[in-house]
Amino acid sequence: MKTYDAIVIGAGPGGYPCAIRLAQLKQKTLCIEKESPGGVCLNWGCIPSKALIGAAHLYHKAKDADSMGIRVGSVEVDPEKLQDWKEGIVKRLTGGVRGLLKGNGADLMMGSARITGPRQVEVTQADGTVETIEATKGIVIATGSNTIELPSFKFDGKQIIGAKEAVSLREIPKRLLVIGGGIIGLELGMVYQSFGSELTVVEALPDLLTGIDPECTKIVERRLLKRGATIHKNAKASGYERLADGSISVKIDQDGKQITANVDVVLVAIGMRPNSRELGLEQVGVKVDQRGFVPADKFCRTNVPSIYAVGDVSGVPMLAHKATKEGEIAAEVIAGHKAEKDWVAIPSAVFTDPEIATVGLSEAEAKEKGIEILVGKFPFSALGKAMAMNETEGFVKIIADKTTKQVLGVHMVGPEVSAMISEAALALEMAAFLEDVSLTVHPHPTLGEAFMEAAAHAMGSAIHILNR
Structure with a gap:
């Protein structure tokens, strides 16, 4: 029987960072993946969808370029070439995951995993070979999630x-x-x-x-x-x-x-359903809730101390960056380091057109908690950079405690807000106040000025819009 310090089941955005971090911490690590490294995110989720979204945005901008004095002629989309381009991105990234695992010293095995004991995993490979592997320190479940199918709309793959x-x-x-x-x-x-x-x-x-x-x-x-x-x-x-x-x-x-x-x-x-079936969890006593999630504590441990769960399979929010963070935490805990889920808030980005990005409390959530709030709001229509981009729909809204002025939440809709929300997430993690944001000099002309101005607006001192 092969023996490792840790076994990670799943090579998606929760699993492969976990395996890499374990290897960096000198733990002998095996990562098991049954389909393709990168999981849903790299293969048919986050990355390919954003490639298509980026192409769609460029296509739409080109069609509207005449309003900016740019004539581009006929604009057409070649779906075959578009898909080839997208698949090239996926191939590079999934290959990169393989390289990173190997480069950091973690082993990758392709096959379907089933947990047969608190420290044992059985792997069935494509050729039917079955192998039992032992983990002396821990097993990490990072199996992600999959699309929910409606009984009245069974997938046929075409229509x-x-x-x-x-x-x-x-x-x-x-x-x-x-x-x-x-x-x-x-x-x-x-x-x-x-x-x-x-x-x-x-x-x-x-x-x-x-x-x-x-x-x-x-x-x-x-x-x-x-x-x-x-x-x-x-x-x-x-x-x-x-x-x-x-x-x-x-x-x-x-x-x-x-x-x-x-x-x-x-x-x-x-929606998405956690991939917790056929792992043998019930047989080894791992708790699975009614929705199929595998609950885990702040150390990513399940109710069985040697078994951990990270990412989508462990519960909401079902976000790739949350999975990565949890994977790193689980790795450090298994390696004997002090780590836990101690974040203030997990940011979220929605890549519609225009984009939406949020972090922290909403107005409704703050009121439910009985917190009196200040709200500042700055529209992109008043921002020079947004005008120069010809993308003026949307705004940045900041929510703060009325008494202390501490920032509680930020909500944005508009151009490139998925990139802007990280500054807001840092503000929450650092326990920033409205003054901290409004007094931070932002370069001009940029979209980020809207965050600074929204904070000033909450305090009644915005320059480029009228204050209430």
């Missing part, structure tokens, strides 16, 4: 698809219906809308992007409608039938009425 297929379409759908008005559905839906698809969104709840600051989501919804989308809220797609011309007629129940939408492709984007 009824999930996110995995949606990032690999080699033909732009003429008419696309997205079931689910959440992050995945709107990010990918807006990509194909930019490329010319007629977009229909069906959302079961009263609002799109539920859980995100409603002022931010309204900006995105307005952009969707401006570009011709049809949005059905408080609605459910109940089924479909295939028509003689090869298209699909989707039945939608909304407010007690049934309507139909004839489309060419249906993207089911109703």
